[in-house]
Amino acid sequence: MGATVLLYGSGAREHAWAWKLAQSTEVTRLIWVASHIAAVPEKESQWSLEVWNPEIGFEEIVQRAKTEGVQCAVVGPDDPIAQGLCDHFVAAGIPALGPLATGAKLESSKSFAKEIMQAAKVDTAAWVSVTDRSAGERALDRFKSPWVIKADGLALGKGVKICSTRKDASQALETLLELSGNVVIEEFLEGEEVSWMAFCRGDRVALWDTSRDYKRLQTKNLGPNTGGMGAYSPVALFQTEEAFERVRKDVFLPVLHEMKKRGTPFHGILYAGLIFNSSTQRLSVLEFNARLGDPEAQVLLPRMKDDLWQWVMRVATGEGWQHDQVRVGFHDRAAVYVVGAAEGYPDAPVKGDSVSGWKWKESLRSCQDPSGFVAGMKEPGVTSGGRVLGALGQAPKLEEARALAYQRLETMRFRGMQNREDVGVL
Numbered sequence: 446m447g448a449t450v451l452l453y454g455s456g457a458r459e460h461a462w463a464w465k466l467a468q469s470t471e472v473t474r475l476i477w478v479a480s481h482i483a484a485v486p487e488k489e490s491q492w493s494l495e496v497w498n499p500e501i502g503f504e505e506i507v508q509r510a511k512t513e514g515v516q517c518a519v520v521g522p523d524d525p526i527a528q529g530l531c532d533h534f535v536a537a538g539i540p541a542l543g544p545l546a547t548g549a550k551l552e553s554s555k556s557f558a559k560e561i562m563q564a565a566k567v568d569t570a571a572w573v574s575v576t577d578r579s580a581g582e583r584a585l586d587r588f589k590s591p592w593v594i595k596a597d598g599l600a601l602g603k604g605v606k607i608c609s610t611r612k613d614a615s616q617a618l619e620t621l622l623e624l625s626g627n628v629v630i631e632e633f634l635e636g637e638e639v640s641w642m643a644f645c646r647g648d649r650v651a652l653w654d655t656s657r658d659y660k661r662l663q664t665k666n667l668g669p670n671t672g673g674m675g676a677y678s679p680v681a682l683f684q685t686e687e688a689f690e691r692v693r694k695d696v697f698l699p700v701l702h703e704m705k706k707r708g709t710p711f712h713g714i715l716y717a718g719l720i721f722n723s724s725t726q727r728l729s730v731l732e733f734n735a736r737l738g739d740p741e742a743q744v745l746l747p748r749m750k751d752d753l754w755q756w757v758m759r760v761a762t763g764e765g766w767q768h769d770q771v772r773v774g775f776h777d778r779a780a781v782y783v784v785g786a787a788e789g790y791p792d793a794p795v796k797g798d799s800v801s802g803w804k805w806k807e808s809l810r811s812c813q814d815p816s817g818f819v820a821g822m823k824e825p826g827v828t829s830g831g832r833v834l835g836a837l838g839q840a841p842k843l844e845e846a847r848a849l850a851y852q853r854l855e856t857m858r859f860r861g862m863q864n865r866e867d868v869g870v871l
């Protein structure tokens with residue numbers, strides 16, 4: 446008998462999780478708690494996929510998971526992690542890949558993350574945390590243009606404002622105070638950004654390869670911030686032994702030690718959003734997330750050489766993690782992923798358009814080279830808003846992977862589709 450795994454989440458990131466978990470021969474049954482059409486049930490010899498509706502709620506999900514003999518639960522998105530879904534699984538005796546709510550605070554509270562970094566002596570932008578207008582105005586006076594103002598809680602990528610005039614900064618302060626009641630104002634940093642994920646348990650860490658996402662809606666970084674319009678991996682500038690060592694020593698280990706010292710060890714995937722200034726050589730943390738990035742997962746998981754299930758169990762149970770396993774294995778090839786978002790995204794995404802080239806009918810397990818991942822379809826071939834789908838290209842060189850991703854995106858078009866033209870352009 447192989448393993449039964451439960452996966453929670455309806456995004457394209459979770460489609461990538463599902464695909465990669467299905468590649469592991471030790472996994473014979475995947476229960477996917479998701480509300481979109483990529484999750485169509487499958488049954489083959491040695492493999493089955495079933496789908497549960499997330500509307501049944503946390504308690505029933507955990508109860509049923511226990512009855513069904515789930516060996517491990519993987520929680521993809523930030524909201525259920527911050528709401529303590531992993532705590533529920535662990536309390537019921539089911540190992541979970543994802544931190545407890547105490548660890549999720551590294552993502553869900555920017556001021557908490559700053560406090561941890563300060564205690565752990567990890568470089569980050571200088572900051573002030575405020576809860577009212579006048580303290581906020583005084584804080585703004587301490588910094589200069591451009592001003593960086595962030596809402597403290599989870600805000601779906603809409604909680605960060607970068608303003609070039611003092612007047613806009615005051616306006617942003619007011620808006621974000623209304624949104625979250627607690628705002629962080631910080632120093633603007635310049636440099637190259639990179640998304641760095643790692644499997645973590647207590648003070649153990651195994652770094653993933655590097656990737657980069659594109660947060661703005663339009664080509665050349667124009668338009669509003671989004672959940673992410675594409676990604677590529679690896680990022681050559683950071684894919685060196687020295688960079689891996691520095692990131693392990695200066696970012697991950699000190700933060701993990703600090704969390705452990707406080708009696709809240711972090712178990713799960715920690716994502717550091719980093720920025721490197723090549724003239725000063727300063728490497729700083731912009732943010733932490735307590736999960737895999739979306740869309741970074743859609744380029745990282747396809748490149749992963751190691752068996753994902755084995756890593757999931759090492760992280761969730763602490764068993765079988767050898768001391769020399771400090772990096773996760775990846776294939777040398779490059780991957781590029783381009784999102785096709787609905788018309789009107791991110792403010793008012795249109796629903797109900799048909800997607801002509803919808804063709805992911807392959808079984809998750811037998812598909813070797815996924816052409817893309819899907820998030821915003823609730824019936825076959827009909828969009829249900831947001832970041833509907835994305836096309837993936839993998840090839841030895843970044844330019845080739847990019848050409849393939851864009852060629853595939855052409856076959857998946859729908860009315861009003863928005864996509865960036867420059868994903869993977871260096």
Ligand code: AMP
Pocket residue numbers: 570593595605631632633634635638660718731732
């Ligand atoms: P965050 O959600 O905190 O990662 O912020 C989203 C994006 O805003 C980052 O990916 C950066 O591009 C930008 N950003 C955030 N903080 C800063 C900062 N202190 N200096 C410059 N850019 C920033």
Ligand code: GLY
Pocket residue numbers: 658672673734737738739740741
């Ligand atoms: N790609 C950014 C995020 O997942 O938060």
